[in-house]
């Protein structure tokens with residue numbers, strides 16, 4: 001996580017050169033002679049009655065988590081321009097991701113006043129990456145006017161406040177959108193299993209505050225604060241597949257961020 005963040009921050013402010021070839025008006029390479037990039041082609045396909053979505057049986061999954069699959073995420077192109085909306089379920093099916101479906105997301109790193117980072121372990125009920133350790137809170141802004149607002153990433157920061165309350169039980173007034181800093185964006189793609197996966201542009205958000213926690217066990221099974229040194233040790237152990245002493249779980253369950261690239265070149 002630290003390595004990727006450092007790279008993303010260092011890269012801030014520079015623009016990638018414009019490559020040659022045929023380009024869509026959203027500056028993405030064209031996927032077809034029809035003059036559309038993959039993101040737009042996907043958005044248009046969603047309005048067509050001839051497209052069939054993959055059928056996935058969710059009967060064996062956690063009921064509360066399955067209900068959340070109906071939430072509407074924000075579909076984007078590779079430059080983070082909104083191109084539509086689709087369910088959380090459709091956004092996280094590898095079958096759709098393989099066709100280029102991409103959605104907007106965020107990743108919160110909350111530090112206390114001792115500069116320790118809050119980590120969480122996802123619950124076993126989670127559909128993607130169950131039991132994985134990760135940073136403080138990863139989720140999505142929804143396709144709702146308040147969370148679609150792009151000025152100063154305010155919509156994403158509002159969504160982060162909502163999910164810090166929902167997952168960790170942090171009272172809304174303890175972390176307001178004004179106290180959440182937007183650093184940069186990364187493009188992240190990873191498979192969770194054969195069916196489910198992630199493909200998103202993540203807004204990296206930092207918060208520094210001492211907060212009250214009351215985690216929802218359906219979302220989170222454990223949490224801890226770590227120093228930067230402790231986090232590096234944990235990641236070292238995870239990469240060597242060694243047992244973690246005070247987080248007693250399979251270290252290979254750490255989110256791998258190796259497939260991330262900074263968006264804000």
Ligand SMILES: [Mn+2]
Nearest residue numbers: 105198199200
């Ligand atoms: Mn996602």
